[in-house]
Amino acid sequence: xSDVFENYLSSTGGLSAEEINFSAQFFKPVRLKKGDFFIRExxxxxxxxxxxxxxxxxxxxxxxxxxxxxxFKFENEFITSFSEFVRQEKSRRSIRTIEDSVIYRITYPxxxxxxxxxxxWNEVIKSVMEKEYNQKERYLLNYNNKSAxxxxxxxxxxxxxxxxxxxTQDLASYLSITQRSLxxxxxxxxxxxxx
Numbered sequence: 001x002s003d004v005f006e007n008y009l010s011s012t013g014g015l016s017a018e019e020i021n022f023s024a025q026f027f028k029p030v031r032l033k034k035g036d037f038f039i040r041e042x043x044x045x046x047x048x049x050x051x052x053x054x055x056x057x058x059x060x061x062x063x064x065x066x067x068x069x070x071x072f073k074f075e076n077e078f079i080t081s082f083s084e085f086v087r088q089e090k091s092r093r094s095i096r097t098i099e100d101s102v103i104y105r106i107t108y109p110x111x112x113x114x115x116x117x118x119x120x121w122n123e124v125i126k127s128v129m130e131k132e133y134n135q136k137e138r139y140l141l142n143y144n145n146k147s148a149x150x151x152x153x154x155x156x157x158x159x160x161x162x163x164x165x166x167x168t169q170d171l172a173s174y175l176s177i178t179q180r181s182l183x184x185x186x187x188x189x190x191x192x193x194x195x
Contacts, residue, residue, distance in 0.1 A: 004052040005104050008076050012127065014120040023121070026114050027104040038079060038095040038103060045084040045091040047105040051075050054101025057170055060093040069173040071135060072098070072166060078128045079103070085111075098170065143175055151175045152185040 005027065009020045027050065032038065038049055038056060055074045058081075059067040070093065073079045081091040088108055106114070115121050142154045152175070155162050162171055172182040 004075065005050055008050070009124070012124050014123045015118070016120075019118045019120055023114060023118060026106050026110040028106075029102055029104050032097045032101045032103060034097055034100050036097050036101075038097065038105075039081060039091045039093075041092065041094040042090050045081045045089065046108055048078055048080040048082075048085060048111060049103040049105040050078050052102040052104055054097055054099040054103070055165055056095050056101065056103075057098050057166075057174075058093050058095045059173070067170075067173050068176075069170055071139070072162060072170075072174065074161060074165070077131075082129065082132060098166065148175070148177045148181040148185040149188055151177065152182060153189060156189070 006020055006024075009015050009023065010017075015023070029052070030049075032054070039045055039047070041060060051073055053075055055072060056079055057067075057069050058071045058073070058079070059069040062068055079095055081093055081095070083089075084091045085108065115125070138158075142158070143151050146154070155171070155175070162174070166174070168182060169179055172179045175182065177185075
């Protein structure tokens with residue numbers, strides 16, 4: 001298990017050193033190249049992953065074949081389609097790397113076993129779910145029914161990592177605007193003041 005993952009688990013405050021060591025055996029590292037899938041839409045959702053390094057995007061494909069990106073995840077975050085993972089159903093979205101990534105993943109049977117053996121994991125998962133819910137709420141509040149300029153301004157002030165690490169086309173999809181609108185918004189905000 002990576003130091004990044006162990007440090008994250010230690011930081012939750014809920015797991016003892018012994019519980020972290022016991023947990024380590026269930027999480028297997030996978031190295032994914034940029035563009036690789038962690039989960040594919042319409043395939044069984046068999047893993048939860050923890051991003052030790054890299055980044056991913058989650059998206060669904062619409063009727064026109066466009067990606068509708070719903071979120072990005074970076075180091076120190078868990079990834080999966082949670083509701084489908086818990087119910088062991090087919091995922092309604094894909095999760096794909098946008099950078100070379102190292103992800104520690106656990107299978108559903110091992111996840112269930114770990115929850116049974118280490119009750120403190122229930123609190124870790126609860127915390128992950130709460131964070132997920134809060135991210136969705138913030139997204140709805142900050143990006144729905146706003147102009148492209150307001151959306152981009154919010155990204156700059158609240159989620160600058162997106163501007164630093166996300167491709168323009170992916171950021172535009174996430175903000176539900178065209179690349180052209182995003183480019184114009186960037187131009188308006190970054191334009192030097194003319195006297």
